[in-house]
Amino acid sequence: MTQTHADYRMSQLDQLEAESIHIFREVAAEFEKPVLMFSGGKDSIVMLRLAEKAFFPAKIPFPVLQVDTGLDFPEVLSTRDNWVNRLGVKLVVASIDEAIANGVVVDDGKTSRNRLQIGTLLNAIEENGFTAAFGGGRRDEEKARAKERVYSHRDDFGQWDPKNQRPELWSLYNGRLHEGEHMRIFPISNWTELDIWDYIGREGIEIPNIYFSHQRRVFERDGMLMSETPLNPTREGEVVEERTVRFRTCGDITLTGCVESTASNIPEIIEEVAAARLTERGATRGDDRFSEAAMEDRKKEGYF
Amino acid sequence: MSTPTAEMTGEKKPMDLLRFATAGSVDDGKSTLIGRLLYDSKSIFADQLEAVEATSSAKGHDYVDLSLLTDGLRSEREQGITIDVAYRYFATPSRKFIIADTPGHVQYTRNMVTGASTADLGLVLVDARHGLTEQSRRHAVLLSLLRVPHLVLCVNKMDLVDYSEEIYEQIHAEFTQFATKLNIPDLAVIPISALKGDNVVDRSEAMPWYSGPTLMHHLEHVHVASDRDLVDVRFPVQYVVRPKSDEHHDYRGYAGQVAGGVLKPGDEVIVLPSGMTSKIQGIDLFDQEIDEAFPPMSVTVRLEDDVDVSRGDMIARVKNAPEPSQDIDAMVCWMTNTPLKPRQKLAIKHTTRTGRALVKDIQYRMDVNTLHRDQDTKELGLNEIGRVQLRTTVPLLCDPYSKNRTTGSFILIDEATGVTVGAGMING
Ligand SMILES: Nc1nc2c(ncn2[C@@H]2O[C@H](COP(=O)(O)OP(=O)(O)O)[C@@H](O)[C@H]2O)c(=O)[nH]1
Numbered sequence: 001m002t003q004t005h006a007d008y009r010m011s012q013l014d015q016l017e018a019e020s021i022h023i024f025r026e027v028a029a030e031f032e033k034p035v036l037m038f039s040g041g042k043d044s045i046v047m048l049r050l051a052e053k054a055f056f057p058a059k060i061p062f063p064v065l066q067v068d069t070g071l072d073f074p075e076v077l078s079t080r081d082n083w084v085n086r087l088g089v090k091l092v093v094a095s096i097d098e099a100i101a102n103g104v105v106v107d108d109g110k111t112s113r114n115r116l117q118i119g120t121l122l123n124a125i126e127e128n129g130f131t132a133a134f135g136g137g138r139r140d141e142e143k144a145r146a147k148e149r150v151y152s153h154r155d156d157f158g159q160w161d162p163k164n165q166r167p168e169l170w171s172l173y174n175g176r177l178h179e180g181e182h183m184r185i186f187p188i189s190n191w192t193e194l195d196i197w198d199y200i201g202r203e204g205i206e207i208p209n210i211y212f213s214h215q216r217r218v219f220e221r222d223g224m225l226m227s228e229t230p231l232n233p234t235r236e237g238e239v240v241e242e243r244t245v246r247f248r249t250c251g252d253i254t255l256t257g258c259v260e261s262t263a264s265n266i267p268e269i270i271e272e273v274a275a276a277r278l279t280e281r282g283a284t285r286g287d288d289r290f291s292e293a294a295m296e297d298r299k300k301e302g303y304f
Numbered sequence: 305m306s307t308p309t310a311e312m313t314g315e316k317k318p319m320d321l322l323r324f325a326t327a328g329s330v331d332d333g334k335s336t337l338i339g340r341l342l343y344d345s346k347s348i349f350a351d352q353l354e355a356v357e358a359t360s361s362a363k364g365h366d367y368v369d370l371s372l373l374t375d376g377l378r379s380e381r382e383q384g385i386t387i388d389v390a391y392r393y394f395a396t397p398s399r400k401f402i403i404a405d406t407p408g409h410v411q412y413t414r415n416m417v418t419g420a421s422t423a424d425l426g427l428v429l430v431d432a433r434h435g436l437t438e439q440s441r442r443h444a445v446l447l448s449l450l451r452v453p454h455l456v457l458c459v460n461k462m463d464l465v466d467y468s469e470e471i472y473e474q475i476h477a478e479f480t481q482f483a484t485k486l487n488i489p490d491l492a493v494i495p496i497s498a499l500k501g502d503n504v505v506d507r508s509e510a511m512p513w514y515s516g517p518t519l520m521h522h523l524e525h526v527h528v529a530s531d532r533d534l535v536d537v538r539f540p541v542q543y544v545v546r547p548k549s550d551e552h553h554d555y556r557g558y559a560g561q562v563a564g565g566v567l568k569p570g571d572e573v574i575v576l577p578s579g580m581t582s583k584i585q586g587i588d589l590f591d592q593e594i595d596e597a598f599p600p601m602s603v604t605v606r607l608e609d610d611v612d613v614s615r616g617d618m619i620a621r622v623k624n625a626p627e628p629s630q631d632i633d634a635m636v637c638w639m640t641n642t643p644l645k646p647r648q649k650l651a652i653k654h655t656t657r658t659g660r661a662l663v664k665d666i667q668y669r670m671d672v673n674t675l676h677r678d679q680d681t682k683e684l685g686l687n688e689i690g691r692v693q694l695r696t697t698v699p700l701l702c703d704p705y706s707k708n709r710t711t712g713s714f715i716l717i718d719e720a721t722g723v724t725v726g727a728g729m730i731n732g
Binding site: 008009010011012013014015016017018019021022025026028029052053054055056057058059139140146147162163165166167168169170171172174176177178189190192194195 | 318319320321388389390391392393395399400402414417418421422529532534542543545546547548549551552555559560561566588590591598599600601602604615639651653654656709710713714715717722723724727
């Protein structure tokens with residue numbers, strides 16, 4: 001037996017995949033009504049791929065939930081549709097505009113759409129009776145996430161209490177809930193940004209084409225390059241010009257900046273990421289820049 | 305987030321994984337060391353570094369305080385302490401590392417047990433000026449109890465003791481002596497300065513007397529693939545895959561993550577607890593049929609016979625299967641304020657089985673500093689560890705924790721609050 005030891009090795013990416021698949025299966029087995037939160041970004045696409053593998057040849061046994069901000073990139077929506085159609089999963093769309101119209105959330109004109117997502121999302125979870133919601137959060141993304149559990153408990157108000165998290169040991173996940181509570185599940189907690197790209201490259205799966213280098217009319221705001229769109233009018237002094245860019249995250253079109261890049265395929269993106277000088281969020285997410293603790297505040301309120 | 309991986313540069317040898325847990329008393333330099341590992345492996349980005357530089361100078365430091373890189377939640381930042389397990393990531397061309405950063409503090413035991421539960425390696429820090437303390441001994445005891453197979457003792461702040469070989473040797477000898485009482489299959493003792501960088505990534509010029517590896521070299525080369533049990537087949541069934549589609553009408557597969565041994569098509573297997581036997585017809589990894597499955601692969605196993613298998617069952621080999629048992633003897637780490645007492649009822653989760661457990665007896669409480677067994681106390685308080693006898697409602701398909709960390713471990717859950725209150729390691 002000892003002579004075989006050296007052969008039974010798994011690459012780190014295979015180990016991460018195995019861990020994530022284990023998590024998907026635990027949740028499908030133990031929760032009454034799971035749902036996968038799909039943002040359209042690369043992380044949620046990797047989640048979909050992992051879920052596909054976890055249950056193959058059966059279909060993914062839970063629906064996909066997307067919060068429609070009304071400010072999503074059209075490229076992201078079409079990628080979403082391709083995935084949903086290919087996998088034959090049910091898509092539930094929770095629209096912020098509808099939530100505003102129904103008085104579920106209040107648009108005071110000052111709050112970003114990203115923040116209005118919180119109320120819309122929590123309402124959709126409650127209305128549909130979802131008891132577990134998969135999210136694509138990674139612990140390497142941001143300081144506050146580094147301590148979050150794979151099974152992250154939310155109270156009746158959808159809130160996360162960072163000081164009162166359940167201990168999480170071995171691969172034994174505790175999914176106990178009381179009425180009205182739900183669990184956020186982070187199956188790709190241990191993946192880094194590079195792992196995600198490695199995996200997308202290895203699996204050869206479709207992601208929105210705005211991740212790849214393209215020509216776009218952009219303007220500079222707060223040190224970030226923003227896309228020209230009627231949804232986000234330019235302010236005085238902002239000049240629109242065409243540049244060669246790509247996006248590193250796909251969020252709200254009015255808040256998500258792009259970076260100048262000629263990376264037009266996965267190996268080039270990986271090279272770029274490996275040499276990156278800015279973390280993903282710091283570079284291109286407008287809403288994280290307000291304060292160092294911004295992410296933590298939003299999480300407590302029930303953000304992804 | 306750092307140097308390119310082998311996988312992407314197309315080199316032959318794929319990158320592997322090392323999970324390690326760090327332990328040290330407050331101020332031993334743990335945050336500084338982790339900051340340095342991240343910094344020297346280029347896992348830190350310009351904006352993170354700028355923020356840390358700004359904070360360092362605002363605090364009046366004349367150096368960049370790398371410990372700020374690992375600061376977590378705001379409340380902790382405000383109090384200037386770390387209170388929960390945090391996970392960090394870095395990579396070198398050959399390995400990816402996951403650090404479970406377990407802070408020294410009141411909740412210490414609970415955090416460390418949590419961090420150590422998944423670790424291949426434990427890293428204990430001591431301050432060279434103070435030598436081994438009660439806490440360093442406790443850290444080693446916990447790592448040994450959790451069967452973390454590799455241990456590194458970092459003698460830190462060597463710059464403050466003039467890089468003295470004598471001091472290093474003294475701590476080395478004292479620790480080696482203490483370690484003989486524990487289960488530590490592999491031990492390395494490395495003199496470092498986390499602040500100055502000596503022997504962390506680069507070999508120290510100030511300690512020519514030290515001929516061992518640097519910390520990073522050791523972390524990159526320590527052999528972990530053979531730590532898993534590849535002999536005793538253990539496959540806890542997680543989920544039954546039944547597509548019920550036209551294309552896969554008769555497909556019935558048992559999905560799970562291999563906990564031990566190597567499974568192959570054609571193997572004669574037994575399904576527990578029913579005791580029915582069959583043969584493995586095929587093993588599927590997504591759309592591929594594979595020749596063998598070994599830990600920690602997540603696969604789907606198909607059997608030749610139409611036996612009744614459901615979640616919570618275990619597939620093992622006919623002549624090598626765990627004995628189903630409802631009487632469990634285990635070391636339990638208690639993780640909540642209300643103490644554990646005999647007659648208490650709890651929920652128990654072991655592999656993919658969930659049941660209820662009755663505490664029949666608390667044999668002794670172990671003093672994790674001295675290993676002394678206190679047989680007079682019949683309770684376990686928060687952060688205490690003791691030997692406990694349980695009677696479960698369902699038979700558990702378990703192994704001694706010393707043989708298999710997956711089939712030998714369980715968690716205890718408070719049925720009223722739903723909170724995880726205990727972690728158990730089965731004796732045998
Ligand atoms: N001289 C010296 N100081 C160190 C070293 N490592 C850490 N320190 C200092 O010791 C103090 C505590 O370090 P920190 O990393 O915060 O300790 P932690 O509480 O274990 O995380 C800080 O002031 C560090 O700058 C070292 O190797 N040499």
